Amino acid sequence: WNSFHSAKVLYDFIAEAGNNELTVKEGETVTITNQNIGGGWIEAQNSRGEVGLVPEDYIENFTHSNQLNSHCFHQVTRNFLIKLRLCGRVKETNQETFSLSRFPGFSKSGPEIYLLCKQLAKGKDKLTIYTGEVGPVWSYPEAQLDCIVADPKKGSKMYGLKSYIEYQITPNTTNRPVNHRYKHFDWLYERLLDKFGSAIPIPSLPDKQVTGRFEEEFIKMRMERLQGWMTRMCRHPVVSSSDVFQLFLTYKDEKDWKMGKRKAEKDETVGVMIFSTIEPEAHDLELAEVDQKCEQFSRFTKAMDDGVKEILTVGNEHWKRCTGPLPKEYQRIGKAFQNLSSVFTSSGYQGESTLTDAMTAAGKTYEEIAQMVAEQPKKDLHFLMETNNEYKGLLGCFPDTIGVHKAAIDKVKEADKLVAASKITPQDKVTMAKRVSTMSYALQAEMNHFHSNRIYDYNRVMQQYLEEQVKFYETIAAKLRQAHSQFTTM
Amino acid sequence: WNSFHSAKVLYDFIAEAGNNELTVKEGETVTITNQNIGGGWIEAQNSRGEVGLVPEDYIENFTHSNQLNSHCFHQVTRNFLIKLRLCGRVKETNQETFSLSRFPGFSKSGPEIYLLCKQLAKGKDKLTIYTGEVGPVWSYPEAQLDCIVADPKKGSKMYGLKSYIEYQITPNTTNRPVNHRYKHFDWLYERLLDKFGSAIPIPSLPDKQVTGRFEEEFIKMRMERLQGWMTRMCRHPVVSSSDVFQLFLTYKDEKDWKMGKRKAEKDETVGVMIFSTIEPEAHDLELAEVDQKCEQFSRFTKAMDDGVKEILTVGNEHWKRCTGPLPKEYQRIGKAFQNLSSVFTSSGYQGESTLTDAMTAAGKTYEEIAQMVAEQPKKDLHFLMETNNEYKGLLGCFPDTIGVHKAAIDKVKEADKLVAASKITPQDKVTMAKRVSTMSYALQAEMNHFHSNRIYDYNRVMQQYLEEQVKFYETIAAKLRQAHSQFTTM
Structure with missing residues (x-):
């Protein structure tokens, strides 16, 4: 070059x-x-x-390190890589560079690297699965981690050549804020996906965006979504207690951050190997039961995905109507009343000011209602849509997570044939059965975590939606009652 | 034949x-x-x-009396005839036949037949115009006439060959019901238009309709509109006290009705000659003032016509939305909540019945709201539209009524020329000026009557509309509050 x-x-x-x-x-x-x-x-x-x-x-053919892998890293490739990563270990180089450009040189491998691996993780990294009232559950911390994402600030680097937005994240544990740019969130997301993606659906971050990324509205929306993502991660007992997540929230200084980053990137317990750290307390499950649970979760998450998408479709249409034709119509009603009122005022007939004042007020009330209708979606539909969008993202991760489990189940189903063909030993078969049972406990614990969060989230969002809807209709009724009172009864 | x-x-x-x-x-x-x-x-x-x-x-060329005037009497012809009639005397034959068929043999004449006529009406037929607080006013009766149009019944004639609907009309004066078919209303309308149309806008009857005229919905709507028309006629001091109107409301038997009909059809005081019965109490007006008043009313009625049409246009669109896409959308929102709730029910997770019950209830609430939205226009917009439709009809009569006045004013403006050309005497000129002043008083009395009714009607219809709107929004708010209360706070 x-x-x-x-x-x-x-x-x-x-x-x-x-x-x-x-x-x-x-x-x-x-x-x-x-x-x-x-x-x-x-x-x-x-x-x-x-x-x-x-x-x-x-720019075509422009790479600054590797001429052989000179493709832009676009979403399709990215999704493909995520899938590969969930099934095994995908090594990427250049993780420090601009996040759109990646130069993967990966090696694909299935769930067998866990099913047949010799050594499981040591004691301190163990993730125990308990048996709770609802079945297998992760170990939950006594105090729930939480954090606040706030205070987006424009920073610059390269002597002012490039600007970026930095967010302040304050965890409730230390109450000490740390700063992160979107690309740091993206780094964290990649680490969590690498490490936990086979067992735990790690929802995508809010979309990357190149154009308009310094506009106030966009920054506000991104911050709100980063907050949602962080809250969800904080709520997850396994994710929130992981070293990499703790590093992100509580690094002390630049040196601490850099060291932690390097350590996280070298973590070998990623992909399906996460299951090697999991230790269920209960007895091993039969393959049939493992299979049945997996199918059940697959059915449920697919059905919920449809349900959530239906709400999003309907909500989008309603949003369009509420911000488009509907307020225009109320405005026209308001204008029509006011216009007729002005005509009446021009009649020259005595003593109709009570009527014309009242009609003008009624007309203005409908204009106010038009305004209210147009602004209402931001107050209620917005959160309903955001929550369902979050769930759409989360549910979009399940097919991949469940895919890992199905692949493992299929391997175990093949075990007899593999033993017969002397590809694995009879002891390997026993190990595989035990390990797929562990995977099932992990999936059940994750589903129970998902269900409990889902119930909490939908209770909250429905309450919030209905509360705002009640306020909306009550305010309209009150405004109209006031308009009504201005007419005289004769 | x-x-x-x-x-x-x-x-x-x-x-x-x-x-x-x-x-x-x-x-x-x-x-x-x-x-x-x-x-x-x-x-x-x-x-x-x-x-x-x-x-x-x-049927082409089918007439049972007059081959020369063998055209169907359609709306265009009809409107033309109305215009002609307002300016003078239009004689029609065959008034007893099926109302669509008429065979007019008319003679057109302008307002001069009144402006220059020799003899004015005698004392007992005089319509005095008083000077009230608001200016010239008709003489109003102490008790206002009113009537109830009710109880539509299917009758038949020609040995059951033909059916028709007969309405029962009960005036508050006699409290004795009389029966009339639509064609009798139409006969009354024609008589009132002939007699008073030059001075008083006589609104058209609700539309004729051949197809579907025995359907319940149509009969109900026609009755409601006939009631509206009758109420308006009863409220008019000149119309309501006329012989023909009293005949219609209080005829004793078939013989009485037939005799009254014949008498009414022979009435010679029709068209512009109605002004010959009018006697203002106040001094004669200058032509400039007559002209200015006429212009003012022309401007006002045109402007109000525009305002009323705007409300009708906006109202029609709103009606369509409220009965079309909007309830469909609320229904879809309701269905989406219920569908997601069923998915949740299938989770197999314990203890989420409170959420799913609440979500189902919320979904059903939105379905109820959909129903309410679709039915609401009948409860509020309907009366707003009916009233404005009535006013549209009434305002549509003004250009013709005002046209008679303008023609008369133009004639008086020409008077000097006509005197110079010896076409009229100087005394004729004085008479014309006096008569056009009388016409102006009549127009002013009529406008004041119109204004007072307008103020009453719009006060009432706006109150009714807003009252129903308040109820509507309050009911929705209450339903949503109830739905909201079913979610648990966690």
Whole structure:
């Protein structure tokens, strides 16, 4: 690579105002003027001579480390990688770079690396599964971890060349705030997915967004969603007590953070190997029961996914109507009353000011109602949609998590054949049966955790929705009662 | 005309079931099997041999009295005739026949027949205009006439060949009910329009309708509108005290009715001649003031017509939304909650029946709200629309009524020229100026009557509308509060 060579733009990119960026169009040719910017950015010049920063992933064949794996890391690839990772170990290089660019050199392997592994984790890392009232349950801490994501601040690096938003996260344990950028959340997400994804659905972070990411509305929404994601992770007994999660919430200084990061990235107990740390207290389960539980959870999560998507579809339509045609209609009703009232005022007939005042007031009331209708979705439907969106994300993780279990069950079902073909020993078969039972306990504990959270969340969101709806209709009724009282009875 | 000759069908006609009628299509050829049925009907046979009654107006060239004026009397002609009648005397023959068929042989004449007529009406027919607080006013009776239109009953005539609906009308003066069919109302309307139309807007009756006129919903709606029309006529001091109106409400027997009808049809004080019966108490008005008043009323009624039409347009759209997409959306919200609740019920997790019961109840509540939304327009918007529709009809009469006044004003403005050309005497000019002043007093009295009714009607309809709206929103709020209370706080 030479400096000042030409390159083709792969995707449209719209520059963020005041952030030294350059708007480029797919197919456009630009000159690379500085490839040593870092942080996933390069400096480029377009045909009109304008110079600015562009994400390096948006430029064809531009990589700063590995010419062989020179693809942009896009969502499809990403989802594929997540699937692979859940089934075994996927090693990625360059995890420190701009998050869109990854250069994976991975090796795929199925659940057998756990089912047949020689050594299980040592005592201190053990995750015990207890038998609670509802069945297998994780071990819950006495005090529930929680944190507040707040105070988004614009920071900059590279001598002011690049801006970013930093959030302040304050856990209820230390009450000491730590700062993190979105890319740190993304790093945490990747670590949690690597480590727990086979056993625990780790919901995706709120969407990445390049354009408009410094707009107030977007920052507020992202913060709210990061808060939701963090709260869910804090509530999870296994995730919240993990070293990597604790590091994220309570690192002391930059050195502590860097060291913790390196350690987390070297963690070998990832993918299906997480099951090697799990120790159920109860007796081993028969394969039939394991199979039946897995099927049951699969059915339930699919059905709930449909139910949640139905609410989202209906809610979206309702949102559109409430913010679109409906308030326009109330406004027109309000205007029609007011217009007729002005006509009446022009009659020259004595003593109709009570009527015209009342009609004008009624008209204004309908205009106020129009305003209320348009603003209401933000007060009620918003949380209903956010919660269901969160659940849609969570439920979207289950097919992969359950897939790992099904693959393990299938392996155990094959065990007799494998023994017969001398591919595994009879002892291996016993081990595999025991391990798939452990996996089932983990899945049951996770489902029970999911159910208990689900009941809590839906109780809360339905209450909140209905409460706001009651307030809405009561306010309208009160406004109309007031408008009504201005007319005289004759 | 021979019996059993062929004839062409002019318009589609759909037979009323069980009423001996024959469905025919425009352009179809039928055989006339009996032209002596009477009441505006003939018996015809179609090409499939089916025999039944068809309105004679629907058959080409079919008239039972006058071959020269053999056109159907349709709305366009009708409106034209109304205009002609307001300006002078229009004589119609065959007023007793099926109301769609008329054979007018009229003579048109302008307001000058009043402006220049020699003799004014005698004392007993005088309509005095007083000067009230608001200006010129009609003389109002001490007790206001009112009547109840009720109890629609199916009757038949021609030995059961033809059916009709008869309404019972009970005036508050005699408290003795009289029976009238729609065609009698129509006869009354024609008489009132003939007699008073130049001075008083006589609103049209609810639409004629051939198809579906025996359906319960239609009969109910027509009765409600006939009631509205009668109430408005009763409220008018000039109309309600007229002989023809009193005849309609209080005829003693068939003979009394027939005699009264004949007398009313012979009444010569019709068209602009109504002004010859009017006697204002106040001094004569200058032409400029007459002109200015007329312009003012013209402007006001036009502006109100626009305002009323705006309300009708907006109301119609709102009606469509409230009975169409909106309840469907609430129903879908309700179904979505209930569906998710069923999924939850299938979880197999213990102790979530409180949540699922509450979610099902919330879902059902939204289905109830859907129902309420769909039915609400009948409870509130309906009366708002009916009142505005009535006013639209009433306001539609003003251009013609005001047109008579403008024509008269124009004539008086020409008076000097006419005197100079010896077409009228100077004394005629003085008479014309006096008479146009009388017309102006009549118009002012009528406008004041209109304003006072308008204030009453809009106060009432707005109150009613808002009252029902308040009830509606309060009921929804109460239902949602009840649904909310079923969720547990955790």
